[in-house]
Each structure stands twice: as structure tokens, then as C-alpha cells.
Amino acid sequence: MLSKTAEYALRATIYIALKGSEDNKLGIEEIAKGIDSPRSFTAKILQLLTQNNRVISSVRGPNGGFYLTDRARKLPVKAILAAVEEENVITKCVLGLKECSETRPCPMHTQYKNIKKQLKQMFEKTAIQQLVDEFNKGNYFIDNLKGVRKPC
Amino acid sequence: MLSKTAEYALRATIYIALKGSEDNKLGIEEIAKGIDSPRSFTAKILQLLTQNNRVISSVRGPNGGFYLTDRARKLPVKAILAAVEEENVITKCVLGLKECSETRPCPMHTQYKNIKKQLKQMFEKTAIQQLVDEFNKGNYFIDNLKGVRKPC
DNA sequence: GTAAAAAAGGACACAAATATCCTTTTTTAA
DNA sequence: TTAAAAAAGGATATTTGTGTCCTTTTTTAC
Ligand code: FES
Ligand code: FES
Numbered sequence: 001m002l003s004k005t006a007e008y009a010l011r012a013t014i015y016i017a018l019k020g021s022e023d024n025k026l027g028i029e030e031i032a033k034g035i036d037s038p039r040s041f042t043a044k045i046l047q048l049l050t051q052n053n054r055v056i057s058s059v060r061g062p063n064g065g066f067y068l069t070d071r072a073r074k075l076p077v078k079a080i081l082a083a084v085e086e087e088n089v090i091t092k093c094v095l096g097l098k099e100c101s102e103t104r105p106c107p108m109h110t111q112y113k114n115i116k117k118q119l120k121q122m123f124e125k126t127a128i129q130q131l132v133d134e135f136n137k138g139n140y141f142i143d144n145l146k147g148v149r150k151p152c
Numbered sequence: 153m154l155s156k157t158a159e160y161a162l163r164a165t166i167y168i169a170l171k172g173s174e175d176n177k178l179g180i181e182e183i184a185k186g187i188d189s190p191r192s193f194t195a196k197i198l199q200l201l202t203q204n205n206r207v208i209s210s211v212r213g214p215n216g217g218f219y220l221t222d223r224a225r226k227l228p229v230k231a232i233l234a235a236v237e238e239e240n241v242i243t244k245c246v247l248g249l250k251e252c253s254e255t256r257p258c259p260m261h262t263q264y265k266n267i268k269k270q271l272k273q274m275f276e277k278t279a280i281q282q283l284v285d286e287f288n289k290g291n292y293f294i295d296n297l298k299g300v301r302k303p304c
Numbered sequence: 305g306t307a308a309a310a311a312a313g314g315a316c317a318c319a320a321a322t323a324t325c326c327t328t329t330t331t332t333a334a
Numbered sequence: 335t336t337a338a339a340a341a342a343g344g345a346t347a348t349t350t351g352t353g354t355c356c357t358t359t360t361t362t363a364c
Contacts, residue, residue, distance in 0.1 A: 001241055001246060004353095010248075025310095028311075041352060041354080044313095047311085047312065047313080060310055060311045060360045062363065064362085065310075066311085094162075096154070097295075097296055104293050106294060107283040107284075107286040108274075108278075115274065118266070122260075132259075139257075140259050141257065141258060157322080177340095191323095191324090196323090196342095202341090202342090210342090211340085211341080212331055212332095212339085212341045212342075213329095213331025213332050213333095213340055213341080214331065214332045214338070214339045215331085215332065216332085216340045216341065217340075
């Protein structure tokens, strides 16, 4: 469904929103550990998220790190996908035709368009902060560590 | 969503089911042109479909080619995905956690599981022949050729 | 103003997906 | 029984995705 890049982007952003703030910025080391992802690769992805679309904010130097502004927390999850150029999941033809349209539909279009609509809604209507709230209800996870983990 | 391999596998199988039969087998040349895909790569994919799961039947030599048996036409679309080892779209966690489960859900699980269920149903409950029937209703497409095309 | 901390950036390494080409085997038709 | 047709198979090339490492820049604390 999504590339590793997009998956790490989503997990990292949620993690930062969850555990960080403007006066408690998180380092790449902690983030990568927290979401169980390769450190340097994740760093590259965070660059995309700070540059392209300003989903994540960052500060260099001692006490620097990553955090999300209140504005960013209100952004839809789709903004994360946009930053890593993977919005196309919600527009593509399931059979890989160049265009997905009503005027030139593939044989699966009628069935698939309904699913795609829901995917689109999920990514567009869900704010990043909503995922944080969901997590904070308890018993949600964002890493692959075994055993039960205390919710934050 | 799906890899090129899976997309070509789906389109090719539908095309063969649509235009071929046991006494009108289709050559790789025609198939690749018919679905607008790279010839040799498509040939490799058809090998997977003939071997792994017997979705497609083939015969070598003059008047040889590819076709679908009546039995194969009744197989679910998922059988095509299985042949190219891409069934995991309907089981994976949207955030890329190693397991998607109720006992260890990610923050998007609650929303995504419903979508995944529908995806699963689409691939499992739809028979290959149904897609052919859908196509034959007219004004459906399986290639990228411009302009209006006469439905078969 | 110097040293340390941290992200940013660049270069490279490795792996997987995509794609092409050529040879071999099977089959049919003449 | 030979030639041609067609898929099967093998080797390799190309591109993209994933991942690492090292240097540079920015910032803070002392
Ligand atoms: S045209 Fe294929 S999904 Fe819309
Ligand atoms: S755990 Fe992430 S989708 Fe189910």
C-alpha cells in the first residue's frame, strides 16, 4: 500500500506529535528508536517533512530537535503523504491505467472507487492530532517492540 | 497500492479472459499490446501465473498461446495477486507495523480496518469472469490508448 | 569566542523492482 | 523430418527504493 518512506514518515510524525513539543524537542536518535526505524534513513525523511510542506519544525544545535506546532497538528494526515510525494494512492487506478476516471473506467473501477473514496476521506479528514488523541486513549502502538507497553 | 507486476498481472489476465479461449489462444505480443505493457516483462509475469497458481493456461508452438479455462474464470481476483505474491495489501498495517491486529493496533487501525475489509472482499468475492462481464457491458477500458475505443 | 550538540546535506552502498535480450524447449504444420 | 512458431528460461541491464556514513552548518552553553 504505502512505501517504507511513507510509513516511516507517518510513524515519525505521530511520534513527534505524541512525545514532543516546542520546549521538549526530540532528537533523531530517540525518534528512530521510538518508531523502530533505521536512524539515518528516517533523518532523510524528516528533512522532507521539514522542507517541502512544513509539517514538522526543527531547530539545530544543543537542545535542538524536532517538534510539531499547533498549526501542524491540525493538518490532515494527507499532508504527510504529500511531503513524501505519495498522495497518489488516493487517486490511482487500481489496475495501473494512467488515469482513473468515470469516462474511461477500468473493469474494477466501479467497485474500487468506493474504497478509494474512503481512503481519501481517511487521509483528508483525519488531523494529525486526532491520531495522537487516539493513541492516548491507551493500548495503541507505533513500534514493533514485543510485549505490552505502557501507553504514554 | 499495487506493484507494476501486480497491475500487469491483473490487466493481462483480464485481457486473456476477455479475448481468448481454448481454441483462440493469445500470443504475448498481442497481450502486451492489448494492455499497453512491456512485452518481455509481461511474459515473465505470465510465467508466474501459469506456474505458481495455474490461473492461466498456456501451450507452446504454432497456434499456441495463453487462455483461461472455465475453472480459472471462476477464481477470485485474489488468485492473481497470490500468483505474484502480493496478497499482503489486504493484511498489512497501514503504518507498516509488522503485525496488524486488534490486540496491538496502530493509531490508524480502527479507521483503516474497515477499508481493508472492503479491499479484501473486493479481491476475494470478485471472480475473474465478473470483470469480463463488467467489461462487456461496454465503455470499460484496460489499456491507455487515447480516444474512444469500441468495446469488444 | 570556543567547544559541543544537533540537524542538514552530500556521497555512496546495497537491494529490490522493472525491463530487455538471447537461447532453449516444445509443438505444429507442411 | 524439417522448419517455423511460440512459450519457457536464463542472464543481464537499468532504475528506483532503501539504507549508511561522513562532513558541514547552525545553535547553544560555558
Ligand atoms: S479506472 Fe481503474 S480504478 Fe478507476
Ligand atoms: S495495526 Fe495498523 S492498520 Fe492494523
